[in-house]
Amino acid sequence: MATVRLSFSPAPVHVRTARLVGVAVARRAGVREDLLDEVRLAIGEACTRAVALHRQYGLTDPVLVEMSDSGAYAVRVVDRAPIEAGIGLAALDADQLANESLNEDDLTTGVGFALLAGFVEDLQVRPVDDGVGTEVRMVWPVDR
Amino acid sequence: MELSLATRTVGEHTVLEVGGEVDVYTAPRLRERLLELIDAGARHVVVDLGRVDFLDSTGLGVLVGALKRLRTADGTFALVCDKEPLLKIFRITALDQVFPLHPSVEAATGTGK
Numbered sequence: 457m458a459t460v461r462l463s464f465s466p467a468p469v470h471v472r473t474a475r476l477v478g479v480a481v482a483r484r485a486g487v488r489e490d491l492l493d494e495v496r497l498a499i500g501e502a503c504t505r506a507v508a509l510h511r512q513y514g515l516t517d518p519v520l521v522e523m524s525d526s527g528a529y530a531v532r533v534v535d536r537a538p539i540e541a542g543i544g545l546a547a548l549d550a551d552q553l554a555n556e557s558l559n560e561d562d563l564t565t566g567v568g569f570a571l572l573a574g575f576v577e578d579l580q581v582r583p584v585d586d587g588v589g590t591e592v593r594m595v596w597p598v599d600r
Numbered sequence: 601m602e603l604s605l606a607t608r609t610v611g612e613h614t615v616l617e618v619g620g621e622v623d624v625y626t627a628p629r630l631r632e633r634l635l636e637l638i639d640a641g642a643r644h645v646v647v648d649l650g651r652v653d654f655l656d657s658t659g660l661g662v663l664v665g666a667l668k669r670l671r672t673a674d675g676t677f678a679l680v681c682d683k684e685p686l687l688k689i690f691r692i693t694a695l696d697q698v699f700p701l702h703p704s705v706e707a708a709t710g711t712g713k
Contacts, residue, residue, distance in 0.1 A: 553664060
């Protein structure tokens with residue numbers, strides 16, 4: 457059962473709010489202080505990705521962020537974009553990043569995924585159980 | 601914290617001091633300022649991230665965009681960053697191999713020891 461749920465219209469301005477809430481709940485849940493910067497970045501990246509997908513597909517549905525502290529601190533960020541768009545993320549190497557032909561959107565997507573994969577040990581990106589969309593699920597240990 | 605942007609000149613370098621949060625909401629303002637500087641003729645640009653307390657993939661994308669634009673204009677682009685959390689972001693994304701990263705503006709502009 458989620459302890460905190462936040463849903464926001466897919467606008468960049470709300471991503472900061474999601475980060476702030478995500479970190480506040482993480483701190484209360486008992487996530488180690490030195491992990492909070494990573495929690496903040498990862499929740500921001502997952503929400504940025506969801507907002508970008510909704511805008512790309514012209515979707516006005518809200519992005520859902522669900523935070524649960526039962527056992528560990530688990531965060532789900534759910535988008536409603538077609539699944540084939542949501543999966544198939546790939547990290548880029550230095551040569552690809554510097555390549556002139558890579559556009560900024562693709563670069564940002566690749567870098568965003570590298571940050572998620574690099575900062576979240578327990579990370580899953582999978583189709584949602586109900587309807588269209590994907591969820592990014594991130595889990596951090598808590599000290600109790 | 602809101603994004604702050606301030607420009608100064610050090611020798612032939614244009615130094616853009618960035619502060620606050622660079623994210624999907626504020627990064628377009630950073631992009632706009634960098635384009636203004638380059639369009640106005642700046643060819644040796646240093647972005648000082650010393651007062652940045654949050655940087656995400658969108659901000660990184662804008663910085664790479666500026667690097668590429670200056671490279672095609674025979675210019676140079678460098679970053680100043682000495683904060684470990686930000687340096688870790690550059691390492692994880694492999695962007696530490698793409699950007700010249702310096703610990704101080706003096707080091708980036710060649711005006712220090």
